[in-house]
Amino acid sequence: MNIDWLINPLLQQLNSGVILLNRQFQIAYINPYICRRADIKLEEVQGKELFSLFPDAPKAWLTRKLDSVLSLQSPAFSSWEQRQYLFKLPHLRPVSSTNQYMAQNCNMLPLTEPTTGEQFVCLLIEDATDAYVYQSQLQQSNFQLQQINRLDGLTGVLNRSYWQQQLEVEVQRAGRYRHPLSLLFFDLDKFKRLNDDYGHQAGDVVLKEVAKLIGSLLRETDLFGRYGGEEFAVTLPDTPLEGAIEVAKRICQRVAATAVEYQQQHLAISVSVGVSDFNSASSVNGANCGDTLIQQADLALYQAKRNGRNQVISYYPELIDSLKKVKP
Amino acid sequence: MTELSFTEEQRDCLQELINVAMGLASDKLARFLNTFVHLQVPAIGLVNAADIPAQFRGQYQGLNSSMISLGFFGDGGLRGETILLYQLDNASKIAALLGYDDDANSEAEMLTDISSILTTTFLNGLAEQLENSFSYAAPRIIFSRDNDFISKLEQTAFHWQLALQVDIRYQLTDYSFDCNMILLIPGEAVLKLKTILDHVLAEF
Numbered sequence: 001m002n003i004d005w006l007i008n009p010l011l012q013q014l015n016s017g018v019i020l021l022n023r024q025f026q027i028a029y030i031n032p033y034i035c036r037r038a039d040i041k042l043e044e045v046q047g048k049e050l051f052s053l054f055p056d057a058p059k060a061w062l063t064r065k066l067d068s069v070l071s072l073q074s075p076a077f078s079s080w081e082q083r084q085y086l087f088k089l090p091h092l093r094p095v096s097s098t099n100q101y102m103a104q105n106c107n108m109l110p111l112t113e114p115t116t117g118e119q120f121v122c123l124l125i126e127d128a129t130d131a132y133v134y135q136s137q138l139q140q141s142n143f144q145l146q147q148i149n150r151l152d153g154l155t156g157v158l159n160r161s162y163w164q165q166q167l168e169v170e171v172q173r174a175g176r177y178r179h180p181l182s183l184l185f186f187d188l189d190k191f192k193r194l195n196d197d198y199g200h201q202a203g204d205v206v207l208k209e210v211a212k213l214i215g216s217l218l219r220e221t222d223l224f225g226r227y228g229g230e231e232f233a234v235t236l237p238d239t240p241l242e243g244a245i246e247v248a249k250r251i252c253q254r255v256a257a258t259a260v261e262y263q264q265q266h267l268a269i270s271v272s273v274g275v276s277d278f279n280s281a282s283s284v285n286g287a288n289c290g291d292t293l294i295q296q297a298d299l300a301l302y303q304a305k306r307n308g309r310n311q312v313i314s315y316y317p318e319l320i321d322s323l324k325k326v327k328p
Numbered sequence: 329m330t331e332l333s334f335t336e337e338q339r340d341c342l343q344e345l346i347n348v349a350m351g352l353a354s355d356k357l358a359r360f361l362n363t364f365v366h367l368q369v370p371a372i373g374l375v376n377a378a379d380i381p382a383q384f385r386g387q388y389q390g391l392n393s394s395m396i397s398l399g400f401f402g403d404g405g406l407r408g409e410t411i412l413l414y415q416l417d418n419a420s421k422i423a424a425l426l427g428y429d430d431d432a433n434s435e436a437e438m439l440t441d442i443s444s445i446l447t448t449t450f451l452n453g454l455a456e457q458l459e460n461s462f463s464y465a466a467p468r469i470i471f472s473r474d475n476d477f478i479s480k481l482e483q484t485a486f487h488w489q490l491a492l493q494v495d496i497r498y499q500l501t502d503y504s505f506d507c508n509m510i511l512l513i514p515g516e517a518v519l520k521l522k523t524i525l526d527h528v529l530a531e532f
Contacts, residue, residue, distance in 0.1 A: 074448035082437035
């Protein structure tokens, strides 16, 4: 059977783009797949230089590729993963896709006309928009999962493991650049009684509201995390002890001045805050500085509780001795 | 294993065809890349694909390496995969070699570009010697900038147990850049290759 008749309808209906270029990169043929998407007519563009027809195509790079196809007589490839598209063409995924142009895979093949021996390069262009869209969605999901993995489900602040991990990063940075760094540890006063009196749902509402309120008092760069049940921690980069105490006092005052509403009742709340800073911690033990910061802030917090709650105490070395007295 | 192994004649024939293909490739590459390309006469052998990671261990251990794969199909049931291994200390040399600006092209694109140039040029020559022609799949980066790649290679499920290993070293004098190519041909295709080699031998 003679199949010459097949070539034309196949090129007409092929669901891939075909662009045939001569050695001067002038258009010898473009199939309807490309013509329709680029809104051009074959007879009007035949003989025109490729880059005059597609001025946005990456000229230097593509020229080098096409040269390699001609001189080595071996194929070259371009993948959407490395280069999203060669030619600005629309795609047929208007709703599901946010990217404007068709993502493309391209095969560049050396061809020789059998009678004249003239050499051509054939570009075969495939629509890879679906793959591109799926991958973008995957990346987005991964990002969201990563976020979820870093945040505390109830309050939306950083969870303990991520907060602690970031504390180490900040401690190293502070050490390297000799920047100040402070830490706040705070705890909701008499939270257990609140849970007992009003139920755990009330407790959850209080935790959420307090986290929201305190979050609004912090800077973008401060790292706010939930350390345990009703215990929270804030890493304050580039902040010396005095600045940290000020922040802590503001938190204390604002929380005490705010009543949380729960089922038409106003719940009075307060927090106790312990403060430590990088200087005192690093002088004790340079290696486990993050842990030392946490321990010192925790000791200060404990002292704030003992002093009657709803107040700020910053760490001082004698606190260690007081600890020993309390827990012989 | 025994029916897959080459006779001495088949082996010599393949070695010779590969040598010729490499000669053709280095000539073409030299003209295209404007530098002298030295291709070492390769060692060929049938290997157990599972042994390949261990072989690379000594050579590439602890280095930042990239591995790029490119599959090919020919007539008569011939098919395979080439694997190119690069040490990435010389990424900028590859960029210079290809005439790229460092910034405008991603490293990934540069690696796939150089890989398809190096492999298809050689394989086209080999196909010619075998009176065959190959079509190629787009190159694929298996991993890049990975100094723990041996363990990944061990986990990479090769599609075949037995493979024809052809180690080729591309050395380009002006750029002191080299990489290794391994040509993997699956067991069924090795049988086809033997038939083709017998055909070539019969013609002499």
